[in-house]
Amino acid sequence: MKNWILALTVLIAMPAFSQSILTDSYINELEQNIEEIEALKKGGLATEREIYMLEYYKKKIGEVKRTASGAAARAIFTTEIKNKEPVNDLNSVAVNSRQVSFFTELVNLNGKIVTHRWSVHGEVVYTKDFRVGANRWRVWTTKTITPYVNSMIVVQILVNGQAVSQETIRVTP
Amino acid sequence: MTKKMMAHGKQQRERTDNMTDPQNSADATISINPKRLAVILGIIVTLSGAVYKTYTVTTGYLDTLATKVEVKQSEINSSIELVSVTMMGYEDELIGYDFLIETDQATPADRVAKANVERRIQGLKEKLDRLETRSSELLNIQTGSDSVGSQIE
Numbered sequence: 332m333k334n335w336i337l338a339l340t341v342l343i344a345m346p347a348f349s350q351s352i353l354t355d356s357y358i359n360e361l362e363q364n365i366e367e368i369e370a371l372k373k374g375g376l377a378t379e380r381e382i383y384m385l386e387y388y389k390k391k392i393g394e395v396k397r398t399a400s401g402a403a404a405r406a407i408f409t410t411e412i413k414n415k416e417p418v419n420d421l422n423s424v425a426v427n428s429r430q431v432s433f434f435t436e437l438v439n440l441n442g443k444i445v446t447h448r449w450s451v452h453g454e455v456v457y458t459k460d461f462r463v464g465a466n467r468w469r470v471w472t473t474k475t476i477t478p479y480v481n482s483m484i485v486v487q488i489l490v491n492g493q494a495v496s497q498e499t500i501r502v503t504p
Numbered sequence: 505m506t507k508k509m510m511a512h513g514k515q516q517r518e519r520t521d522n523m524t525d526p527q528n529s530a531d532a533t534i535s536i537n538p539k540r541l542a543v544i545l546g547i548i549v550t551l552s553g554a555v556y557k558t559y560t561v562t563t564g565y566l567d568t569l570a571t572k573v574e575v576k577q578s579e580i581n582s583s584i585e586l587v588s589v590t591m592m593g594y595e596d597e598l599i600g601y602d603f604l605i606e607t608d609q610a611t612p613a614d615r616v617a618k619a620n621v622e623r624r625i626q627g628l629k630e631k632l633d634r635l636e637t638r639s640s641e642l643l644n645i646q647t648g649s650d651s652v653g654s655q656i657e
Contacts, residue, residue: 465639
């Protein structure tokens with residue numbers, strides 16, 4: 332009976348283990364690449380491409396570590412969403428666009444409640460909660476912007492009620 | 505062993521005699537039943553204890569078991585992780601090819617390899633989308649709500 336329970340527990344827990352093992356092994360691979368290129372660089376043997384890749388690996392390892400514990404891999408303002416993807420990435424939006432969408436790709440936040448909280452001049456103007464259904468989950472909210480000309484719109488991303496990051500966009504005339 | 509059995513048989517006969525004798529039948533009831541009662545009660549208590557223990561162990565075990573939906577979602581999450589990590593590997597390769605092309609160092613073979621990597625990344629992205637959709641469908645079955653969607657306020 333005990334063995335049976337143990338076998339089933341291992342079977343159920345396996346996906347969780349394999350999940351962290353995969354990410355960990357990728358992080359390990361990046362660390363090894365960084366180490367190797369730095370050794371080459373030290374000896375003056377690194378090529379231009381390797382030096383370029385070194386910077387890329389350093390940036391990438393930070394991103395992977397950040398998202399491993401759950402984060403928004405992408406947080407983008409866009410004019411429209413098509414097939415669950417943003418059509419563009421906006422820094423500002425003209426008021427005649429009438430509305431703007433805020434898109435997020437959530438990674439490793441399965442089972443958590445993620446909120447998009449829209450604010451203008453410190454006042455919350457719209458809030459929407461989402462229950463994350465998988466380790467990769469894309470959600471978006473869309474807001475009419477007509478009343479907010481010349482204002483900065485701030486959208487906060489909350490995970491289980493805790494603000495984790497925010498993005499801003501200016502509404503231009 | 506045989507002596508014991510003989511003695512036991514003798515006792516049984518005496519008990520039967522006592523019970524059939526109307527004068528001794530009351531005494532016989534008093535002398536036999538408490539022991540038997542104690543034994544029966546002991547068995548009942550032991551059995552009920554065993555049944556209760558089995559019940560608590562079984563329910564405790566059942567509580568630890570995941571539902572079918574949970575197991576399915578766990579599988580999907582593992583697949584998502586696997587596809588994501590594979591995709592990141594291809595993205596690394598792509599960056600290398602991009603550098604070669606931007607610096608005019610790329611050979612025709614590098615350009616073809618880049619196109620192949622891009623195709624693979626696209627295939628993996630589609631796989632990720634399908635996995636996300638499957639998880640969304642599972643969630644809909646479980647909660648009757650759709651978590652992925654556009655909201656206009």
